[in-house]
Amino acid sequence: MRPWGSSHTPRDRLCAPSTADGESSVTVDKVTDADIPTVRVLDADGRFAPNPAAEEYLPLIEALPDGELEQLYRDMVAIRAIDTQATNLQRQGQLALWPPSRGQEAAQVGSARAARPQDTIFPSYREHAVTRIRGVDPVDIIKLMRGTSNGGWDPTDPRNGNTRIYTLVLGSQTLHATGLAMGLVFDGKCGSGDVDRDQAVMVYYGDGASSQGDVHEAMVFAASYQTPEVFFLQNNHWAISVPVSTQSRVPLVQRGTGYGIESIRVDGNDVLASWAVTRRALDEARTGRGPRAIEAVTYRMGAHTTSDDPTKYRGSDEEREWALRDPIARMRAYLEHRGAAGSFFADVESEAADAAEDLRVRTLELGSPTAEAIFDNVYSDPHPLMAEQKAWQAQYEASFQEGDR
Amino acid sequence: MTTVDTTTENRIETMPFSKALNAGLRKAMEDDPRVLLMGEDIGALGGVFRVTEHLQRDFGPQRVLDTPLAESGIVGTAIGLAMGGFRPVIEIQFDGFVFPAFDQITTQLAKITARHEGRVSMPIVIRIPYGGHIGAVEHHQESPETYFAHTPGLRVVSPSTPNDAYWMIQEAIASNDPVIFLEPKSRYWPKGEVDLAAPALPLHASRVVRRGSDVTLVGHGAMVSTLLQAAALAEAEGTSCEVVDLRSLSPVDYGPILDSVRSTGRMVYAQEAPGFVSLGSEIAATVMERAFYALEAPVLRVSAYDTPFPPAKLESTYLPDPDRILEAVDRSLAY
Numbered sequence: 001m002r003p004w005g006s007s008h009t010p011r012d013r014l015c016a017p018s019t020a021d022g023e024s025s026v027t028v029d030k031v032t033d034a035d036i037p038t039v040r041v042l043d044a045d046g047r048f049a050p051n052p053a054a055e056e057y058l059p060l061i062e063a064l065p066d067g068e069l070e071q072l073y074r075d076m077v078a079i080r081a082i083d084t085q086a087t088n089l090q091r092q093g094q095l096a097l098w099p100p101s102r103g104q105e106a107a108q109v110g111s112a113r114a115a116r117p118q119d120t121i122f123p124s125y126r127e128h129a130v131t132r133i134r135g136v137d138p139v140d141i142i143k144l145m146r147g148t149s150n151g152g153w154d155p156t157d158p159r160n161g162n163t164r165i166y167t168l169v170l171g172s173q174t175l176h177a178t179g180l181a182m183g184l185v186f187d188g189k190c191g192s193g194d195v196d197r198d199q200a201v202m203v204y205y206g207d208g209a210s211s212q213g214d215v216h217e218a219m220v221f222a223a224s225y226q227t228p229e230v231f232f233l234q235n236n237h238w239a240i241s242v243p244v245s246t247q248s249r250v251p252l253v254q255r256g257t258g259y260g261i262e263s264i265r266v267d268g269n270d271v272l273a274s275w276a277v278t279r280r281a282l283d284e285a286r287t288g289r290g291p292r293a294i295e296a297v298t299y300r301m302g303a304h305t306t307s308d309d310p311t312k313y314r315g316s317d318e319e320r321e322w323a324l325r326d327p328i329a330r331m332r333a334y335l336e337h338r339g340a341a342g343s344f345f346a347d348v349e350s351e352a353a354d355a356a357e358d359l360r361v362r363t364l365e366l367g368s369p370t371a372e373a374i375f376d377n378v379y380s381d382p383h384p385l386m387a388e389q390k391a392w393q394a395q396y397e398a399s400f401q402e403g404d405r
Numbered sequence: 406m407t408t409v410d411t412t413t414e415n416r417i418e419t420m421p422f423s424k425a426l427n428a429g430l431r432k433a434m435e436d437d438p439r440v441l442l443m444g445e446d447i448g449a450l451g452g453v454f455r456v457t458e459h460l461q462r463d464f465g466p467q468r469v470l471d472t473p474l475a476e477s478g479i480v481g482t483a484i485g486l487a488m489g490g491f492r493p494v495i496e497i498q499f500d501g502f503v504f505p506a507f508d509q510i511t512t513q514l515a516k517i518t519a520r521h522e523g524r525v526s527m528p529i530v531i532r533i534p535y536g537g538h539i540g541a542v543e544h545h546q547e548s549p550e551t552y553f554a555h556t557p558g559l560r561v562v563s564p565s566t567p568n569d570a571y572w573m574i575q576e577a578i579a580s581n582d583p584v585i586f587l588e589p590k591s592r593y594w595p596k597g598e599v600d601l602a603a604p605a606l607p608l609h610a611s612r613v614v615r616r617g618s619d620v621t622l623v624g625h626g627a628m629v630s631t632l633l634q635a636a637a638l639a640e641a642e643g644t645s646c647e648v649v650d651l652r653s654l655s656p657v658d659y660g661p662i663l664d665s666v667r668s669t670g671r672m673v674y675a676q677e678a679p680g681f682v683s684l685g686s687e688i689a690a691t692v693m694e695r696a697f698y699a700l701e702a703p704v705l706r707v708s709a710y711d712t713p714f715p716p717a718k719l720e721s722t723y724l725p726d727p728d729r730i731l732e733a734v735d736r737s738l739a740y
Contacts (some may be wrong), residue, residue: 150520221482379560
């Protein structure tokens, strides 16, 4: 196996010329960790081998109890099983769409477990691990993808851990997160220095979304109002079919710096590094040190969504290469090195299989919304046109029943 | 026995529309500490039309925010603030500058309550100075109301008098839904009486502003004063026009319009916006659906031409004036 530190990172492709047939070319301009520090704790074989950029995070990681380390692994395995189940459900015609999270488990689990209960999370639309960790029932995501709801869950319900609903218009949620974080500043809900009380906001987006103007404006506002906020960018290398090199000619981590936002790049397939970097960034942000940006370098191992066909735009070599950096295998190896029992892994697999089966059962049990749902919540206050059209629709439906008699 | 509050009995003051808005904003901010203002140059400067003058001085920079110069950013962060329990009131500097925020308004703001099945409200007001007659450069005289009226989830209103400006801004801020608040900028300076004691009408009511018997004239915003001028000229020629101020563009209060049309049998709608797929189109269609047998003539529309707003030296040719309205009145009467 190629040593992790010199294998190709997103920067590798940035200067790579496209081949004549449009196939993505491989590494040309290798950039090492010395050029762009990337926090990494576990090597590709799962050995505890922190690189220099990771050193400052070691006290945080070393303080993690065994139970929490195991939980990180448990979360990743569970969400992969759930994600695989949902992908299958879509293939079987049960969902309109599913955006697989396969390959991004470490970035998502590490960052989500780093957030504190009082934090608010703004996902994009692939953060299945993040939402589940915060308390959202995966079947609520299914509701959106199956067409029984346009939202899925109630972010104001404490069971959902202050997790806002998915956003499909890319980058929009970065502004909502920044606005909410501005409100925390105005309300004095951050900046006291007490990490258990100060609130923070974390917003997820991707390398494709990073090109959206809203992300730019969100960073401008965040820097201007010094929001208690972490921008968590999962660079999974592909915006459907377009490589990250089309989105940016500099490493995306440098974007944040340009706004005056302290920015950190992390190996997004290393769950420990992802956890530590996010934990520190959130705590710095919440205690009044301003917004932070994280670029988690990861890889979308599956399709963009179930409507996508990656074989049309990327090579199998690349996919094989990234498969060797599977975040779950790495953490498993690490736990094995630490002496985790075989029964632990068997239990985790079994729990994950149960969760996936449970999701299938409950997906198939989901009913359809009734027609009133079209009209009832378009406005919060009474609205004459909604009342009129709802009444008309009801009498129209009723007219068929009368005809049957 | 009804108690009369004598302290509010004689609280009628004469002021320009812009000052009435300022007073209404001030009142709303005093009444509810969660109301905050956001916009470009609305702080020390008081906005390019001075509508927010002295409000930052009196309420502080965390309640009157001079934001970065980015309209999508303003609306997008206002959404986040509303999620946090604030009631943001946004000033878009000019009509033509609302479009960078169009995505956040239409794909996000308008749909958030529905997407949350009613569990999240979006009490955000977006104030937009709009319309022509001020001789300004391009992108500063437009009438974008149709885009917003067409978008489910938004409410759209436009006051035409200082009294309505004072009350409707407060009612819009009190609304739990997003309100696009269109301020006819050619009406910012004329003065009118404001009754500080009580509002005359709810936010979404239309209103007969002149009684007449031959033709019903309907319009919104600055066009209401043009319709009143036309009605005065018509009267001199022996034609009695009733004038209805739409006030609310979404939802539309059809009651007073239909009552009037059933009485006159004729209707002309006038607007500064291009006529193709416009408020006037929608209202004409609805009046024909609901008052068909009362009509003596087709409902006619007088609109701006279906072109971009021309250079300002041509605005009096482009925008409907009393003569063009009277031409339509004559055509209606000829049926």
